[in-house]
Amino acid sequence: MSKPLLAVTDLFCEREERILFDGLAFSLKQGEVMQIEGRNGSGKTTLLRILSGLSAQYEGSIEWRGESVDNVRDEFLADLLYFGHQPGVKGMLTPQENLRWYCALHPALQRSKIDEALGVVGLTGYEDVPCHSLSAGQNRRVSLARLYMNQAPLWILDEPFTAIDKKGVAAMEQLLLDHAQRGGSVILTTHHDLAAQQGVVKVNLDSF
Amino acid sequence: MVEETNIATISMSQQFSAALKRDLLLSFRRKSDLFNPLIFFLMVATLFPLGVSPEPTFLADVAPGVVWVAALLATLLSLDGMFRSDYDDGTLEQMLLSPQPLMIVCLAKTLAHWMTTGLPLTLMSPLLGVMLFLPSDAMLGLVLSLLIGTPTLSFIGAIGAALTVGLKKGGILISLLVLPLYIPVLIFGSGAVQAAVAGLPIGGYLALLGAGLALGFVLAPLATSAAVRVSVSG
Known part of the structure; x- marks a missing residue:
């Protein structure tokens, strides 16, 4: 081993x-x-x-x-990819903007996969809606979308x-x-x- | 193998501009952050003619100090928001977990803070100067001293904001921590304007303010990032 x-x-x-x-x-x-x-x-x-x-x-x-x-x-x-107690999603930004910021912070996240990842977590159509008007579950999904964007x-x-x-x-x-x-x-x-x-x-x- | 994929790197300048853009975007989305300090600045300066004396000679005398104190208090008012919302929603801890240096993000956040408070205050200061009968010869001195002095206020303030972000009520504590450090900036800033009123050269004052700014630029992001780490881990 x-x-x-x-x-x-x-x-x-x-x-x-x-x-x-x-x-x-x-x-x-x-x-x-x-x-x-x-x-x-x-x-x-x-x-x-x-x-x-x-x-x-x-x-x-x-x-x-x-x-x-x-x-x-x-x-x-x-x-490392860490998903914390708080989702780490900014309410004033859209899901797309939030994920773009994560890509700027973390080299392992692939920017080209943002749309695909949002689609997989079921947020297609919400790309331009500020996160504060999404539900709690949807907010966590925005952060979880990171899991589909990297291979850390x-x-x-x-x-x-x-x-x-x-x-x-x-x-x-x-x-x-x-x-x-x-x-x-x-x-x-x-x-x-x-x-x-x-x-x-x-x-x-x-x-x- | 998992480890061998995606070896993308992000340069410091890319990260800096991404952080700057993000913070500016957030301020523009939350308009109150943008306008509250400006309105506060205007209100404080209005209180003096109302409360003390509307006499032009008196106002012209106190104008340099009043404008500078008002700018300082307006900056102080906006400091608490610098890291607060990022701390509350967990985005600050994600910044700490980035393999990129946290200092770059802190520098960008400080610059964004200045661009949304110090810079508008500086641009608005001639209006206050006119309201307070500041001689027109001294306007340039007022604008220049604020232009060089207010970024220093943001740099010093960022350290205080980072240190108190973990506390429930950090607002008062920030003032107590930061105000004593603002005193030198206030002295040289209002000194520059007073010298300009008297027709004396202001180069020396501006050079001292510039030295303060250089020091803040180099040291404050280091201290700020260390303070953020302490606040988040506590």
């Missing part, structure tokens, strides 16, 4: 004097889908923010392709299925599996039961 893409050892995080997890360890290989489970407030979002580098309030080590993530920050970020080796997705309808969830799950099949890895949190149980690694934060 190849060496793990992302290896976490002995991760400790404390918030408001409450230990969220201690001694957390897992490793993610290429082509794996990992589901982080846990109660509300068990630190799922915090963990994803730590993994993506948004938060530095942790102890322990995170290694990316065998090197400490702090030393290879730029390479790591170039390989690591996707970190925080509750990607929230406010998405059933058909959309099924399409998203298929996308995640396709991505894993192509050799990409996914870390996600969701309270939704994934239809495909095979090949999904689960990490339960309650046990740490």
Whole structure:
């Protein structure tokens, strides 16, 4: 087996004097889908923010392709797509403008695929509507459209299925599996039961 | 293999212009952001003739200071919005996760802030000068000092805005952080206009304002991006 893409050892995080997890360890290989489970407030979002580098309030080590993530920050970020708690969509801009901005931020996103991606997530016809007049689910779809525009080796997705309808969830799950099949890895949190149980690694934060 | 695809790169200038365009577009879509500081600027300057004295000689005396203080307060008023909405909707954290340097985005955001507040204030200042009976010889000095001074206000203000964006009520704290740093700009800015009123050369004042601007241009984006990181990770 190849060496793990992302290896976490002995991760400790404390918030408001409450230990969220201690001694957390897992490793993610290429082509794996990992589901982080846990109660509300068990630190799922915090963990994803730590993994993506948004938060530095942790102890322990995170290694990316065998090197400490702090030393290879730029390479790591170039390989990462993060879908956060907030969709990261500007209400004053149209879906197209939002995605164009993402393309300017991230070299891995392909500008030529914007229209196609918006079509796949079901936003054809809404290209010129400012996002504040779209529904919550549609706003999240704008941000999720990024998943159809890139092949970044690591996707970190925080509750990607929230406010998405059933058909959309099924399409998203298929996308995640396709991505894993192509050799990409996914870390996600969701309270939704994934239809495909095979090949999904689960990490339960309650046990740490 | 996944890693070997899409090795596209974005040059710094492309990223800078994309960020500038985005922020300008956002300001033009939200017209209140554009006009509030200008109206505030006009109102503050109107209060002096009403509240103190409408005497032309008195007004001409205080005009340099009044216009500069009004411009400074109008800038201060607009600072909180600089990173606030990006923080609230999560687009700011996405900027942090870009492999491109955050400094470039901060520089572009600061420039966009100046273009939508400092620049219009500068262009409107002769109107206020006329209202306050500023001698016409001093108009050029007023416009030039604001043209060089207001970008510095945006640069310093960006640091304060970035530091307070993570707080629920950052508005007051920004003023406390930023106002003391604005004092040198105010002194040299209004000094330049006073010198122009007295018919003295203003080159020295403008050079000092320019030095401040150069310093702000080089150092402020660094400090701003570091402050944004602190605010988002907290």
